[in-house]
Amino acid sequence: MSTRNWRVGVAGLGTVGAGLLTFLSERPGFAPAGGLVSVSGVSARSRSRPRPFDISGLAWFDDPVALAQSDEVDLFVELIGGSDGPAKAAVEAALKAGKPVVTANKALIAEHGAELAALAEAAGVPLLFEAAVMGGTPAVKMVREAMVGDDVRSISGILNGTCNFILTEMEQGGRAFEDVLAEAQRLGYAEADPTMDVGGFDAAHKITILAALAFNCAPDFAACEVEGVDQVELLDIRMAKDLGYRIKLIASADRSDEGVSVRVHPSLVPLAHPLAQAGGALNALFIEGERLGRIFIQGAGAGAGPTAAAVAADIADVMTQAMRPVFQRPATELAAFTPVDRSRSLVRAYLRLLVKDEPGVIAAVSETLAEAGVSIESFLQKPVEDAEGVPIVLTTHAVSEAVLAQAVERIGGHPAVIQAPRLMRIARI
Numbered sequence: 001m002s003t004r005n006w007r008v009g010v011a012g013l014g015t016v017g018a019g020l021l022t023f024l025s026e027r028p029g030f031a032p033a034g035g036l037v038s039v040s041g042v043s044a045r046s047r048s049r050p051r052p053f054d055i056s057g058l059a060w061f062d063d064p065v066a067l068a069q070s071d072e073v074d075l076f077v078e079l080i081g082g083s084d085g086p087a088k089a090a091v092e093a094a095l096k097a098g099k100p101v102v103t104a105n106k107a108l109i110a111e112h113g114a115e116l117a118a119l120a121e122a123a124g125v126p127l128l129f130e131a132a133v134m135g136g137t138p139a140v141k142m143v144r145e146a147m148v149g150d151d152v153r154s155i156s157g158i159l160n161g162t163c164n165f166i167l168t169e170m171e172q173g174g175r176a177f178e179d180v181l182a183e184a185q186r187l188g189y190a191e192a193d194p195t196m197d198v199g200g201f202d203a204a205h206k207i208t209i210l211a212a213l214a215f216n217c218a219p220d221f222a223a224c225e226v227e228g229v230d231q232v233e234l235l236d237i238r239m240a241k242d243l244g245y246r247i248k249l250i251a252s253a254d255r256s257d258e259g260v261s262v263r264v265h266p267s268l269v270p271l272a273h274p275l276a277q278a279g280g281a282l283n284a285l286f287i288e289g290e291r292l293g294r295i296f297i298q299g300a301g302a303g304a305g306p307t308a309a310a311v312a313a314d315i316a317d318v319m320t321q322a323m324r325p326v327f328q329r330p331a332t333e334l335a336a337f338t339p340v341d342r343s344r345s346l347v348r349a350y351l352r353l354l355v356k357d358e359p360g361v362i363a364a365v366s367e368t369l370a371e372a373g374v375s376i377e378s379f380l381q382k383p384v385e386d387a388e389g390v391p392i393v394l395t396t397h398a399v400s401e402a403v404l405a406q407a408v409e410r411i412g413g414h415p416a417v418i419q420a421p422r423l424m425r426i427a428r429i
């Protein structure tokens, strides 16, 4: 076993960077396979900002690219964030200099993973990103390593803790989206600009990465269809529950003969399903493989401690010289995503309308759906005290998305319909 000393350069000393430096200072013996780890240099925006650990003895770099290129650094850890800018420049510089890279940056890997993988493989060094998906819960290693002997059919996950927290609080406290979001921001669970989280983009970055690993494709963030939780209303949470479902922000990747479909959207999940049971800020992942069948994991998806643990696990892998192609196959051989033609994909859907309380409305809705060939599975009409108008909810049997969209547009134009129809998919799990 090697007793090599690995000199680590850490760029980014925020939540995750601070967590990593704290971990390494508390665990000086963290030395997989007999090697040694020492932090030889750090970089952040502000040198004078108070940190939860002493950086006075560490070499300081204003420029993370210079840190990545430093002769004193054998392994570069990128914890700055962002798909472009300094994070990308520094990772590229490290790989071009032949240094292994560990990053927690999902945006960077989802949007530039293939080109970075090509750089890493040309240099013969690892590029590892366990912390990028589900923080400390080992989703990347599971798909990339443990499931390499299987063919993954589908992945469905709750991959954003902030959205899960918001939906859970809405349901349990009977509170509106804006109210819970404001509290999440006060508690520090949600960013001042919550768009990445509540708009579904953070979960989209993560499912893009898992889809690439599972299906041997180059990550293609642009091919991911994204809808966040900002339009979810308390009324839908209540109605869905009456029908036996819980609304979750589900990130999914499915493979069929027609191609790969990667999406993030609020979905109705049967109450008894493990994904429906994962509440609060938990993350959860449900995978179906040809041979392994169904696998379910859940755990912390963020936070200094769990995320730093995942970064440390990647550092350990670099030290033990584990080397495999970044996305299962050499970057030059990765296939492009073949997105499924949306007009041919089938969904079961939840449709909620708010209508004027007058005769003939239900008949008109049913007729429009029947004419379009949309078959109704269940129907619920329930007066709700604080709703303006009468809510009508129906679920459909499997139907083409295109056909459903046309029918819903026609229904939305009916004079008795007083709010744009709310359409959500029922999760295929």
Ligand SMILES: NC(=O)c1ccc[n+]([C@@H]2O[C@H](COP(=O)([O-])OP(=O)(O)OC[C@H]3O[C@@H](n4cnc5c(N)ncnc54)[C@H](OP(=O)(O)O)[C@@H]3O)[C@@H](O)[C@H]2O)c1
Pocket: 011, 012, 013, 014, 015, 016, 017, 043, 044, 045, 046, 047, 049, 062, 063, 064, 079, 080, 081, 082, 086, 104, 105, 106, 107, 131, 132, 135, 301, 302, 303, 304, 307
């Ligand atoms: N937070 C989590 O729980 C979590 C979980 C999983 C993955 N991640 C990922 O981990 C990465 C870091 O997240 P975080 O939450 O730790 O972010 P953060 O708290 O905002 O920290 C970002 C760090 O980057 C530094 N920085 C910004 N611009 C820089 C530049 N031009 N040069 C050098 N340093 C620069 C900042 O410096 P200053 O401190 O001086 O401002 C700060 O230390 C992101 O990719 C994120 O998506 C985070």
